[in-house]
Amino acid sequence: MKLDPVKQEVVLHFGEMGSRWGINRTVGQIYALLFLSEAPLNADQICDELGFSRSNVSMGLKELQAWNLVRLQHQVGDRRDYFTTPEDLWEIVRTLIDERKKREIDPTLSKLRTLLLAAEDSSVENDPTLQRVRELKDLFELLTGWYEEINQIPTDRLVPLLRLGAAVQRVLMLPERVTGSLRGRSDASSKGAADATAIDGD
Amino acid sequence: MKLDPVKQEVVLHFGEMGSRWGINRTVGQIYALLFLSEAPLNADQICDELGFSRSNVSMGLKELQAWNLVRLQHQVGDRRDYFTTPEDLWEIVRTLIDERKKREIDPTLSKLRTLLLAAEDSSVENDPTLQRVRELKDLFELLTGWYEEINQIPTDRLVPLLRLGAAVQRVLMLPERVTGSLRGRSDASSKGAADATAIDGD
DNA sequence: CTGTAATTTCAGAAATTACTGAAATTACAC
């Protein structure tokens, strides 16, 4: 570990945060290292810097690839795999959200839909449990629908929108004449968010 | 476990998803049970329904309280503690985001700020590592700043905004005259998001 | 093809996290 002190600190911090972020220490540290490296690194260099076993690094890199968080590259006349993270932080944010949605939201939404579909047949229509489940499903759909819409917006348009913050409202609270035309198109949901990694076994 | 089948399924699903959501099986199941219960439940009832040990349930409830995800209530003439989740799903969403931000974002933002502050003194100003760290910190500040702003908006105004989705843009892309007045107030960051649970030990 | 470098797989060891039952503490009725 002949890392510069700042790099070192970030690497260790990412390692510690890893468990909270749904990855492990190794994966967190590898990611931080790649994120801060100017040049792509190969597995042996990562072992070297972080002091993990070769196999552990291999698994860590595999995991990062499963998360779409690293890119594989090659150098001329060198058949080892080199890894980088995207330069553009916004790209990283997008994949991070996509992947977490895929793992943390989609399976549940899928489950709720299945459950409700099955329950529709059965007699009871206003069972309070079903009511609550329906409410939850609707919320998930509203949120994922919103996300899918927002995610269409290219970064250079999205950033100014974010900077606007809550002031969006001030603009939208303009005279009826302006916003009125947008009234019809509510409910941006119901499709998408397919079947996910199906943690549910039915 | 004499739970109705839908409740049962949701409970088991939440238990399985728990690890992905940063809680454990017990906590996930307890939460689902409370979420779907019409009436508040006490610890013994929860043990009963889920088949966990009394102590495990106690710890689970403590954890849910730490997350602000459950409310403590009392029945007249009964000195046991009863627990519920808020009726309003939006309240739940807000606490969920708040708490995850607190655990997953704030410690890192805090760390990055400290690191940059310390590095400012040291000679090098355009070290590529520092540059990258700065970039990351700015991103975190933009995002948390946006969130803090949006979080101010009351639910009944927020929901229509969400339904609007990407169409927000269409409204904001109106003639300069309308949006122009909002240009000045960019950068909604730099304060807030204090020191967090400080996973960093320095 | 053969040989070698690079990577992956995998069984077991190490570390961490979850869970239990017993003991301790707290909170209140009498």
Add this chain to the structure above:
DNA sequence: GTGTAATTTCAGTAATTTCTGAAATTACAG
């Protein structure tokens, strides 16, 4: 205060996850 119900703590155990080194596989140069 004493006694009892409710809850929490905690040490030990169970279960899970992470990590390693050795063996297997893959990829390619000659």
